[in-house]
Amino acid sequence: MFKNLVENPEISENNEQQDSTVELTLFISKFKTTIWLLGIPTWIYGIVDQSLDTFADGYLSSLEFFHLLTTVLFFLSWLYLKPDIKDQQSQLNLCPMQSNKFALKKRHMISQEYILPFPYLCQIYHLLNLKHLETVHNFSLNNLKILNISHFQPTNIGGIIKFQTILDSPANPLRIWRKPIVEVDLILHTPYTIELSIPVYNKKRIIVIFQAFPLTDKEHQLFIDIYSDLNWPKPLLQILLHFASCLTLFEDLPYLRNLADTNIERLFKLSKFSNNASTLLFKRFVELYGTSGNTAKLIEGNH
Numbered sequence: 001m002f003k004n005l006v007e008n009p010e011i012s013e014n015n016e017q018q019d020s021t022v023e024l025t026l027f028i029s030k031f032k033t034t035i036w037l038l039g040i041p042t043w044i045y046g047i048v049d050q051s052l053d054t055f056a057d058g059y060l061s062s063l064e065f066f067h068l069l070t071t072v073l074f075f076l077s078w079l080y081l082k083p084d085i086k087d088q089q090s091q092l093n094l095c096p097m098q099s100n101k102f103a104l105k106k107r108h109m110i111s112q113e114y115i116l117p118f119p120y121l122c123q124i125y126h127l128l129n130l131k132h133l134e135t136v137h138n139f140s141l142n143n144l145k146i147l148n149i150s151h152f153q154p155t156n157i158g159g160i161i162k163f164q165t166i167l168d169s170p171a172n173p174l175r176i177w178r179k180p181i182v183e184v185d186l187i188l189h190t191p192y193t194i195e196l197s198i199p200v201y202n203k204k205r206i207i208v209i210f211q212a213f214p215l216t217d218k219e220h221q222l223f224i225d226i227y228s229d230l231n232w233p234k235p236l237l238q239i240l241l242h243f244a245s246c247l248t249l250f251e252d253l254p255y256l257r258n259l260a261d262t263n264i265e266r267l268f269k270l271s272k273f274s275n276n277a278s279t280l281l282f283k284r285f286v287e288l289y290g291t292s293g294n295t296a297k298l299i300e301g302n303h
């Protein structure tokens, strides 16, 4: 199904056109903002230079005062001319879908791509198993604990689970980012796409989209895309997120290796009878795609 969508030439052409429009809009937006930012120190230099000249002889004539006042007024007008991104969007007549893409691109922080020597189903089990956040990521998440599952909703092709997490250590550096107790969402969108949505503060979130695709029986491709509406300087946030993503993947490698060594079919069977809250979403995956026929289709469907 996904393959057909991607290979439809009309849809791909349309998407490419939309992408190039969004790229152009982003470029214009960045160009205008850069010019505007460069203008500020230039105006300040001009005002300071003119003021020093004016007061050098200790006398302020009405003409000098008028020149200085005009320069300051021009500077204030320049500040008022700060480029408005929404205005640029409407000037380029972006349709709602393109506007959404524009907003999404603005929030997109980092992308990472890996080819990992483990079966795709191991990655799925890993991503949908909440318990591993406490154990495998004990170091990077600094003693994060799962308090309870607050919500579970199966969907036609996946499911949503919400769970409360607590930072169990008083000296936890993550407390700079977030409240001690927050509700995290984990969403199985499709058999290949999983979203982890983490609140940070003031309703701002960090959203991680994992996409796992089987390549062979023993390896898969993993794409990690992180989005955020945090008002932090983007380059700083990008460095932090790249580091955090690499660290968590590094922690996951031995765990994935262990999973690859175990019989994944057994994990499937066990999950069917399991009432373990931390693997509810994996149980949903197994219900939908867990029979050997369906699993084979998932793997074949990607080739």
Ligand SMILES: [Fe+2]
Residues within 6 Å of the ligand: 126, 132, 136, 137, 248, 252
């Ligand atoms: Fe992990």
